[in-house]
Amino acid sequence: MSREILEQAYAAERDFLSLLSDLVTRESPTHDEAACDALASRLEELMQERGFAVTRHARSGAGDVLEGRLPGGDGPRTLLLCHYDTVWPLGTLAEMPWRRDGDQVFGPGALDMKAGIANALTAVDLARRLGLPLAGDVTLLVTSDEETGSHRSRELIEALAQQHERVLVLEPSRDDGALKVGRKGVGDFELRLEGRSAHAGNNPADGASALRELAHLLLYVEDLADEVAGTTVNVTTARAGFATNVIAEEAVATVDVRVLKASEAERVTRAIHEYVPRDRRVTLTVSGGLNRPPMEPNVKNQALYEEAVAVLASMGLALEGAVVGGGSDGNFTSALGVATLDGLGAAGSGPHARHEHIRVRETLERVALLTGLLTRA
Known part of the structure; x- marks a missing residue:
């Protein structure tokens, strides 16, 4: 079945890119509350279409935060962490348009981290298409202020993390594709x-x-x-x-x-x-x-990484684990003692840079990995 998940992920390329284009072409700079709320409304629709029961948390001074829940089996409850805000001001799309060049797709926020949101939604699609039940309950949290420190979402992130056995952070991988097992x-x-x-x-x-x-x-x-x-x-x-x-x-x-x-x-x-x-x-x-706080190596995080390695191996794939200098919302959840693995979003290069892009085939392999983790009993 693992190989079939991977093949189905590759086959989902057109749908995945259509979804990602929908997100990238709706600009959402952190400090533009109206633009963020407009994207939040679209994301709410996309989540509901996939069966998520969505709670919209209003935020003053930032876009609304979306919490979507899907019921699963008796396995570990999983929190998927994403954010839809970007560092790019309104109008950047005219200078950095959505475009594809071979295996690379460019656009403001494509890598950091709208592709991570697309990964989560596509993984749910794949699980349903393949008839694979979720191992445990899944919560998808999409925040609006990660790029400026998560001051308006940290409390909710930490509260939800403590209701789950594990957290999968859909920030992009390291430039070479490595998963992130530690952060400064x-x-x-x-x-x-x-x-x-x-x-x-x-x-x-x-x-x-x-x-x-x-x-x-x-x-x-x-x-x-x-x-x-x-x-x-x-x-x-x-x-x-x-x-x-x-x-x-x-x-x-x-x-x-x-x-x-x-x-x-x-x-x-x-x-x-x-x-x-x-x-x-x-x-x-x-x-x-x-x-x-730092995302320090610990036994729970290592066990979650090893589970991901096992899923990848069953698909004939392999990825290293790396410690990186940048922080994410996974720092908060790891510090609480909740098993956390980061870098499960897109593979690519250039976050916060004008050459920001994802590598399509590798990113689809991340979709397969996420599907395997969510459906693995």
Whole structure:
């Protein structure tokens, strides 16, 4: 039957691409609530057509979140995690149109992660077409703010995860096709320094330069990185001052932190907060912190990955597992102790880049894998 699932996945190429085109050509930037809600309405229809009982969770300041449930057998209950928001502003489709070039399909959000949604819906189609019952209950959650940190959906994600034995995240694979068995935790900090302005020529000593203090602080912060531990700390933006002849009274910087272990997040966070300005007339205010905990290797996650490997082997396929630097909603569910496997969406390259695309045949193999996991007793 595994081989038949794979052959049926390949045969579903036209329907899969038609579905994906429908999603990609409906632009849905995270910050455009109206555009997101319009796509949510279309997704609600598509889910209901496949038998999902859909609950639409209204969100203020973001698109609505869709929760669809399908009943299954007595096997493990599965939460499928997707998001329909993209990083691309309205109008990008005119510059990056939906198009196919050989085995590659291009378009804004095609890889990250509208193809993941198409994977989920097509896997349900395949299971029904082949007469394969779902091993356990399946919940499909499609959120609207993943690209900006999932602030309006995290609570629902975590609540639903705890109602399921496993979570399959339909984010794209690593560029080489590997599944994602680990992810770094992600943190964002804002560092705000306030000093005292003065005339830069007449009485500079009366000033307390927030900009000079920021220079010291940035070197201190980036030195917190630890290559061996896999911890990166990078200053990503900075601004200071308001005139060329005035000692800067204010300076602001943002810092991106990525960690493989929660203990590293604690170390870096503590060190940032403990910084003491060299010029005591300057004050530092730190805001932000770790947004997504790391998806650390554990026994449950490894067992779920090995199950996927077994399904792939039965189809004559193989995929590696990889740890990656970017975060996803799977970080939240894994941190709760729920078995989580990521990277089950499209195979492709260029997320958040203008060459963003999926590789069609490999992506259809992901559809087959997902079908096998959902119907495997």
